[in-house]
Every structure is written in C-alpha cells, then in structure tokens.
Amino acid sequence: MELSTKTEDSFRIVSVQDTRIDAAVAIEFKDAMRQQTDDGPDIVILDLSQVQFIDSSGLGAIVASMKYMGADRTLALAGLTPTVEKVFRLTRMDSVFSLFSTLDGAVEEFRA
C-alpha cells in the first residue's frame, strides 16, 4: 500500500497510490495511515482520486484511521470516484466525513 504525502502549514495531503482499498490491503492501509498521521498538522486530507474500488473492509480502515487521529483532528476525504462515493453514501458515512469531490476543492477550503 503506497501512500505519498505533501505537508503544508495547516494540513497534510496523503495520496493513495493504489487503485483499491479492499480486504486484501485494509490492515496495511491502516498501518501506513498511522505512520503518516502520527505527527504533522491537525488536518489531514486523504486524496482518493486514484482509488477505483473500495469495499466495506477498506471503508472500515478509513474509519479506523480517523478514530486513531482523535476527535481534535480532522480527516477530510477528497477526489472520490463515483463507485467509492457510493459506498460512503449507502453506509451514511458521508455524514461522518468531510467529503470533497476534488483535491483542489479540499485544498482551497483548508488553505483559507
């Protein structure tokens, strides 16, 4: 599970370089996210624009990552492809996360 990061003053962007977050990589994803969010700014934007498919295990891993960061920090999700967005919508997890259809939109929001 390859993640790349870019840190600005007020937020860190974590970009998923794989096309799937599923049961096969859910634990690996959780571990990688812990490493990337352990330190750094309170706001993390998870860039999902490369991700074409996510299953309930992948969804659970993203939820776990947000819980690990704690209530005082923010995990925003950006660049959701339609199939990925659907999983968040059906499970009502779209009400739990801040979702942005594009990475640029999220960056604009948090840079202000």
Added chain:
Amino acid sequence: MPYHNQPARFEVSVETGAMAVRHALDKLMSRLEPLKLEIEESGTVELVIAEALNNVVEHGYPDPNEYGLIHILCSQEHNGLRFEIKDKGRPMPNGQPPFGFAPDVTVALDDLPEGGFGWFLIKDLARDVSYERQGNENHLTLRISVGLS
C-alpha cells in the same frame, strides 16, 4: 445467432486465500465486459460480489492453512444478473445470512463502526438473496438488477 443476443452464462472459480477475492473479481469483471454495463452497474456488481466473497474467505475458511475452491456462476436473465456462489467452507451460523441492518453512524467518534457493513451492502444492492447449506456446500444466490435490455 449473433453473439450479443446470447444471454451470458459462465462460471469463474478461484482457490481461497488472501488474494482470492481480487482474482475472482478480475476474472468476473472481464467476463462481464461484453455486456457493456454502465460504470455504475459494474461498480454495484463488483461491490456486492466482493462483499459476498470476503465473507466466504473470512468466515468460511478462517484457518489460513485450509484451502478450498470458490465457484461463482453467473447467468443473465430478464431481470438482471443472477449469481450463485458455492464453497465448501464452514456453514453460516444459524444456517442463515445476517439480516444486514445498517450500522448506526450517528454516534461518538470512538464508537463509529469499523465493520458490519458487508451484509448491509449486499442486502441493499442485491435482490432475492438466499442461502442454503447443501450437504457440505454453501450455496448463496442473489440477483443484481443490471444489464436489463
């Protein structure tokens, strides 16, 4: 008879293991390509079958040293794609699949559910979901209303 008029009917088989679900979905989605499903439709098929197969791998074969074959039969019918998933793993507890209630997400951060969405997604997106233990085999059948002509 022209190819596109023949209803699709095929079987995909994979051995259980960590990558079984990815392999099965790879094969399945390429076999479905001739149907030219909408992106939304193929996304639904991939998600439902992924969740059903994840359950087989995780609960049917909890011991990683135990191997088995999973067979997925797909047939195109007038009301959608009908799938039958067969395996010789452990039976479902109580002889039936979970109800698949939607986990409550209107809770404090620490209480947010990290699992329990699989059966909810299957029941939400598929129709006519039925499970039967036949001898030493699990048979899960379901229909997804896609590819309607």
